[in-house]
Amino acid sequence: AQKVTQAQTEISVVEKEDVTLDCVYETRDTTYYLFWYKQPPSGELVFLIRRNSFDEQNEISGRYSWNFQKSTSSFNFTITASQVVDSAVYFCALSEATGANSKLTFGKGITLSVRP
């Protein structure tokens, strides 16, 4: 069975601080996919990134960066120079490569509050 652990439940930072959101996963599959989603207070889920298990290259997109390390089964997300608009719940998710019906397993989410 697959599992996603987001040990941090709530993080509060001051604007312009850097913040890292941790994600640790468990799976028996050798091929799998990892995702991060953002859920702002309005409720919708916004897709941020997808990473497959064969691609350990770190990725940077503007103020966002992701560090994927298979050796520690982690897929951490860093926001640089945080802004108030980054305040949201962030979910890490895992999908095994078993076809179109394959399910997403979500972590419990991390509530990030960025104070002005």
Add this chain to the structure above:
Amino acid sequence: GAVVSQHPSRVICKSGTSVKIECRSLDFQATTMFWYRQFPKKSLMLMATSNEGSKATYEQGVEKDKFLINHASLTLSTLTVTSAHPEDSSFYICSARVRGGVSNQPQHFGDGTRLSIL
């Protein structure tokens, strides 16, 4: 692209009422749609996987007679909460995966429906 529309966004109704929630993929075809339930400050719990033209696959513990799912076309899936009670109050979110997409494709989520049963 890949917009999913969910309607209504909020429903308040009396106990015993049946409520239908629609999930539409606006600019793509979705063979598979997913229905989730989210309690306050909790993660998303998958309720069922909806496949166009066939019966939905429900997760363990989800009552299929309570939560009726119909996926009649490649762009529309509906969730009907039958004879809703206060304990059914929750945030329901649907998602869709692009037709032909496999697990590496992201699920695109609707904006969610906040259901409140009085």
